[in-house]
Amino acid sequence: MSDLRIRPAATRDASAVLAFWRAAAEGVSISDDEDGVSRLVARDPEALLLAERDGTLLGTVVAGFDGWRCHLYRLAVHPAARRQGVATALLAAAEERFLALGGRRGDAMVLERNETARHAWRAVGYAREDHWRRWTKPLGGSAS
Template sequence: MNDLRIRSAAPTDLDAVLAFWKVAAEGTSISDDRTGVERLVARDHEALLLAERDGELVGTVIAGFDGWRCHLYRLAVHPDARRQGVGSALLAAAEERFLALGGRRGDAMVLDRNDRAHHAWKAAGYAPEPQWSRWVKPLTEQ
């Protein structure tokens, strides 16, 4: 894994990230557009972490911290790079970020139907919390 580089996204990376998510991410979100990701990077320029190998994007994770809780979104690894430690490296970088910011607990947003992701999160030490249900309201029209 010595050839893997983890770094924060820059505004110039956003088109590549959006294209990457169409290939590597399971499902889409109302905020998966240029405006939404631009807003994220402008608000917290270290939240969107990229994994690169030989200059090619092979993984992403959003490690958001609101000052109280640590939230993980969009952990995605290119299909050709899966099972090579990319996701683990991204999560380790996200967790280091959280600890440096004073975070004490990370939670991940994972689709119920994404069994592959469930296995990856479990292997990373995360567990579902059945006592909580997630309620969602889109704030804009799609």
């Protein structure tokens, strides 16, 4: 994987990231639009990590740190690049970021129905915590 490049996304990457997620990610998020991605990059320029090879986007992960917890979202790898170490490289970069910021534990959002993702997270050392449940409320009248 020495030819794999991990870098933070820039605002100009928003449309390519959204297209990539439509092709490679499972599910959609309420923030999957140009404004949502651009806001993330503007708020925390190091949070959205991209994995590229020869300029082709192969994977993404959002590694957000709020000063208290280390949150991982939108880990996605192009289907043709799976099982080649892309997710492992992205998560290593995310974990390095968290450690540099003083983070203590990574917390991943994983769709319950996504069996492939659950195996991938387990393979890199993450474990499901059944005593937690996510509670959500759309803000500002948004649905989803």
